[in-house]
Amino acid sequence: KNEVEQSPQNLTAQEGEFITINCSYSVGISALHWLQQHPGGGIVSLFMLSSGKKKHGRLIATINIQEKHSSLHITASHPRDSAVYICAVKGAFGNEKLTFGTGTRLTIIP
Amino acid sequence: DTAVSQTPKYLVTQMGNDKSIKCEQNLGHDTMYWYKQDSKKFLKIMFSYNNKELIINETVPNRFSPKSPDKAHLNLHINSLELGDSAVYFCASSQVYGIGELFFGEGSRLTVL
Numbered sequence: 537k538n539e540v541e542q543s544p545q546n547l548t549a550q551e552g553e554f555i556t557i558n559c560s561y562s563v564g565i566s567a568l569h570w571l572q573q574h575p576g577g578g579i580v581s582l583f584m585l586s587s588g589k590k591k592h593g594r595l596i597a598t599i600n601i602q603e604k605h606s607s608l609h610i611t612a613s614h615p616r617d618s619a620v621y622i623c624a625v626k627g628a629f630g631n632e633k634l635t636f637g638t639g640t641r642l643t644i645i646p
Numbered sequence: 647d648t649a650v651s652q653t654p655k656y657l658v659t660q661m662g663n664d665k666s667i668k669c670e671q672n673l674g675h676d677t678m679y680w681y682k683q684d685s686k687k688f689l690k691i692m693f694s695y696n697n698k699e700l701i702i703n704e705t706v707p708n709r710f711s712p713k714s715p716d717k718a719h720l721n722l723h724i725n726s727l728e729l730g731d732s733a734v735y736f737c738a739s740s741q742v743y744g745i746g747e748l749f750f751g752e753g754s755r756l757t758v759l
Contacts, residue, residue: 569748573687579736579750620687633702634748636689 539563542623542637550645555610557640559623562604569634570597570608571622579622582608615644649673652737652751659727660759666723667754669737677701677743678720680712683734683753692735695720696743727758 540561549555559568570582583590583597585606590597594613599606610617623637650671659665671678679702680692694702698714709725724731737751 567745571748571750577734577753577755579738579753581747581749584747622689624689633691633694633704639687 538638539635540623540625540637542621542640544640545638546641546643548643548645549613551614553613553644555613555617555642555644557608557621557623557642559606559608559637560604561606561623561625561635563625563635564628565601565604565625566628567626568599568606569624569626570606571624573620573622573639575619582621610642613644615646618643648752650737650739650749650751652735652754654754655752656755656757658757658759661727661729663727664723664725665727665756666721667735667737667756668719668721669751670719671737671739671749672718673739673741673749674718675739675741675749676717677740678714678717679738679740679748680720680722681736681738683736685733689736693720693722694743701743724756727756729758732756732758 543558567586569584573579594611596609620639620641622639624634652669677696679694681689683689692706693712695714711723714720734753734755736753738748740746
């Protein structure tokens with residue numbers, strides 16, 4: 537079992553739908569990253585958070601440290617949001633390496 | 647101007663050859679990383695350098711040798727390439743080790759025949 541699990545693995549939705557991608561982890565962490573990998577392969581950092589909630593445009597990321605869970609939400613989804621979304625956790629002090637989830641492939645249909 | 651640039655973007659080579667992938671960042675960051683993404687798209691840390699010094703060396707075969715001539719560059723040299731080395735290799739940087747946003751290069755797709 538991976539230390540970082542994402543769900544769903546694949547998600548197809550209609551344009552305009554509200555999207556939620558989940559990330560659960562089993563280890564103590566100091567921070568969590570959400571990354572977006574475009575169909576062309578490039579990776580972009582969306583959020584880094586260690587508590588609460590962050591918002592950037594139509595994207596919202598939340599984290600619940602006690603429940604070891606984070607969600608990435610996309611409001612008013614658009615075909616250009618189609619990508620793989622990857623959750624990665626940074627270990628606690630002394631173990632700062634990133635451990636990645638297996639990604640969620642999101643496809644938004646016009 | 648690309649923040650983190652890798653070359654080459656594509657590399658096709660025979661088993662047993664030695665090859666290098668170069669990475670440069672112009673962000674003034676202290677820390678650089680190499681990640682490997684396998685055929686199942688799973689990303690895994692390989693190396694992390696902070697101010698030219700090795701911080702993380704995951705269980706990577708010693709055929710892989712990173713070299714950081716200065717903190718803006720982190721090159722990956724691979725000796726005696728094997729079929730299983732075929733993957734996409736991503737370079738990344740962050741301002742400070744373990745803290746802050748990651749900036750990724752475009753990836754280098756290595757195919758070993």
